[in-house]
Amino acid sequence: SRAQAMEVTESPAVEYADIGGIDEQIREVREAVEDPLENPEQFEAVGVEPPSGVLLHGPPGTGKTMLAKAVANESDATFIKMAGSELVRKFIGEGSRLVRDLFELAAEREPAVIFIDEIDAVASKRTDSKTSGDAEVQRTMMQLLSEMDGFDERGEIRIIAATNRFDMLDEAILRPGRFDRLIEVPEPDTEGRARILEIHTQEMNVADDVDVSEVAADLEGYSGADIASIATEAGMFAIRDDRTEVVQADFERARDKLHDAEGTDEQVIN
Numbered sequence: 049s050r051a052q053a054m055e056v057t058e059s060p061a062v063e064y065a066d067i068g069g070i071d072e073q074i075r076e077v078r079e080a081v082e083d084p085l086e087n088p089e090q091f092e093a094v095g096v097e098p099p100s101g102v103l104l105h106g107p108p109g110t111g112k113t114m115l116a117k118a119v120a121n122e123s124d125a126t127f128i129k130m131a132g133s134e135l136v137r138k139f140i141g142e143g144s145r146l147v148r149d150l151f152e153l154a155a156e157r158e159p160a161v162i163f164i165d166e167i168d169a170v171a172s173k174r175t176d177s178k179t180s181g182d183a184e185v186q187r188t189m190m191q192l193l194s195e196m197d198g199f200d201e202r203g204e205i206r207i208i209a210a211t212n213r214f215d216m217l218d219e220a221i222l223r224p225g226r227f228d229r230l231i232e233v234p235e236p237d238t239e240g241r242a243r244i245l246e247i248h249t250q251e252m253n254v255a256d257d258v259d260v261s262e263v264a265a266d267l268e269g270y271s272g273a274d275i276a277s278i279a280t281e282a283g284m285f286a287i288r289d290d291r292t293e294v295v296q297a298d299f300e301r302a303r304d305k306l307h308d309a310e311g312t313d314e315q316v317i318n
């Protein structure tokens with residue numbers, strides 16, 4: 049149903065301080081989303097339009113959704129999330145109807161941040177568009193573009209989309225007046241991983257001799273989402289050993305466990 053397709057949160061429980069390793073991206077999102085919501089008169093005075101839409105792109109689990117929630121929360125805006133995959137509907141007109149509902153709901157709840165995750169589901173380059181399913185997806189995308197063309201950049205609705213597949217996007221959505229502010233959210237570097245690990249172990253009883261930077265240095269290639277689950281899993285190892293303190297070896301075991309699990313996944317896919 050329509051209600052189920054959208055997630056609406058008045059104040060998502062995410063703050064900028066909960067997001068590690070992407071300070072520059074936080075700054076850019078604030079400038080594109082928070083500033084126009086909070087100081088529209090400044091844009092007016094200077095005589096520039098804020099960006100229409102922000103596109104966050106980068107690998108899975110790097111904090112794109114967190115960033116969208118945090119900027120909604122910190123700008124006191126309603127957060128309305130829709131997954132692109134939800135917009136791909138079987139019946140003609142259903143996808144575009146949902147897009148209209150999305151913008152209508154945002155207008156009722158403004159100030160609002162609309163977040164469309166997996167935008168590639170409705171905005172991929174057309175490959176082979178012979179089938180009617182593709183034509184329907186295309187119509188949904190056109191509806192989205194027309195909603196964006198129709199709204200006031202200085203108004204109280206901001207729109208953010210996210211994708212893991214930037215290279216597959218149809219250029220039509222990147223034109224001026226559409227998703228014209230691109231922000232790459234990359235995999236974290238060593239310093240970023242240490243910060244993310246710090247954030248996720250903040251509430252944990254970690255032994256004094258645990259060196260977060262050392263643990264993080266060994267996590268090359270791991271995303272923020274991976275690091276969050278390594279922290280939890282390290283805690284689980286401590287519990288299994290009937291300890292109340294998490295030691296360095298727990299993090300290593302947790303990493304190896306995740307590594308093995310991911311290896312298994314790959315085997316399944318291949």
Ligand code: ATP
Binds near residue numbers: 165244271273276
């Ligand atoms: P996807 O592309 O798979 O939707 P995403 O980039 O939107 O992923 P999030 O949903 O924001 O990723 O992150 C998932 C979880 O991973 C978060 O709830 C958080 O626990 C952790 N996480 C990811 N990135 C970070 C980060 N930069 N700092 C702190 N925690 C993070």
